[in-house]
Amino acid sequence: xxxxxxxxxxxxxxxxxxxxxxxxxxxxxxxxxxxxxxxxxxxxxxxxxxxxxxxxxxxxxxxxxxxxxxxxxxxxxxxxxxxxxxxxxxxxxxxxxxxxxxxxxxxxxxxxxxx
Amino acid sequence: xxxxxxxxxxxxxxxxxxxxxxxxxxxxxxxxxxxxxxxxxxxxxxxxxxxxxxxxxxxxxxxxxxxxxxxxxxxxxxxxxxxxxxxxxxxxxxxxxxxxxxxxxxxxxxxxxxxxxxxxxxxxxxxxxxxxxxxxxxxxxxxxxxxxxxxxxxxxxxxxxxxxxxxxxxxxxxxxxxxxxxxxxxxxxxxxxxxxxxxxxxxxxxx
Numbered sequence: 001x002x003x004x005x006x007x008x009x010x011x012x013x014x015x016x017x018x019x020x021x022x023x024x025x026x027x028x029x030x031x032x033x034x035x036x037x038x039x040x041x042x043x044x045x046x047x048x049x050x051x052x053x054x055x056x057x058x059x060x061x062x063x064x065x066x067x068x069x070x071x072x073x074x075x076x077x078x079x080x081x082x083x084x085x086x087x088x089x090x091x092x093x094x095x096x097x098x099x100x101x102x103x104x105x106x107x108x109x110x111x112x113x114x115x
Numbered sequence: 116x117x118x119x120x121x122x123x124x125x126x127x128x129x130x131x132x133x134x135x136x137x138x139x140x141x142x143x144x145x146x147x148x149x150x151x152x153x154x155x156x157x158x159x160x161x162x163x164x165x166x167x168x169x170x171x172x173x174x175x176x177x178x179x180x181x182x183x184x185x186x187x188x189x190x191x192x193x194x195x196x197x198x199x200x201x202x203x204x205x206x207x208x209x210x211x212x213x214x215x216x217x218x219x220x221x222x223x224x225x226x227x228x229x230x231x232x233x234x235x236x237x238x239x240x241x242x243x244x245x246x247x248x249x250x251x252x253x254x255x256x257x258x259x260x261x262x263x264x265x266x267x268x269x270x271x272x273x274x275x276x277x278x279x280x281x282x283x284x285x286x287x288x289x290x291x292x293x294x295x296x297x298x299x300x301x302x303x304x305x306x307x308x309x310x311x312x313x314x315x316x317x318x319x320x321x322x
Contacts, residue, residue, distance in 0.1 A: 032149060032152065032153070033152070033153055033157070036153065037170075040170060046172070047170070047171060047172020047173070047177070047180075048153075048170045048171050048172065049150060049153070049171035049172045049174075049176065049177040049180075050172055050176055050180035052145075052146055052149040052150060052153070052177065053142075053146060053177065053178075053181035054180065055149070056142060056149070056181070059145075073159070074155065075152050075155040075159065076152065077152070077156075078148075078149065
């Protein structure tokens, strides 16, 4: 990828990833392992382990909360769920993102025609 | 737990512990519990150690993600910023000292001070002129010239046996006290000024 473009993509990914995490949690609480694996499969992150620091920060910021539960088979499981603040942040982001996306989409085809 | 017996896992976790060193203790603990639980779960589900660790990414990557997070509010800065250049290096300190007392060392000391002053980028050109001209030789020069000047003033001293020495003159005692204060205060003031305004690159930013 062209370096300048790669930088923008990295920044976009970094900025939007935490809202993708919130979005994955919008319906129900999720077991950390499954949550991380699902996000890994989307291609948004190349290393699943880098999601844990993000979850940690979202928890410190009060957007998600976590509970440990004993598992009948295997290690104790940590479950994550959205807080009210997390839900509000997600809603606000979805609105902004929708506007942003349509604005960019509206301009990009013109550039392609000229190119 | 049996996963810790795996040499690949224990090596991975040892690296994680090392690279996490710079993180705040609570984040370290949190990350440690998450990653160990993740590895345990992957292996419990029948995945190979290789596959689990490869998808997790290196300990360095994970710690970098923790350290490179955007900082919200007053949290300790984990990644050290490039250390700013000091305002005064040894050479600037040496310049200021030599300008004041360097003349004692056969004038060469003062000349060295002037050279150090003019080759430094910490001051503007007129500040360098000030440092050079404040008094040739700074304190030592002042002391020397003023001291020798007093000897030539019309002051006479008489001493009689059994009595303390009595000196009479043209009131130069009071004058010289004021003079001393002025001529000594000037080099001190200039030195303090130069020490305070010194900034890296100040000399290159025009006059």
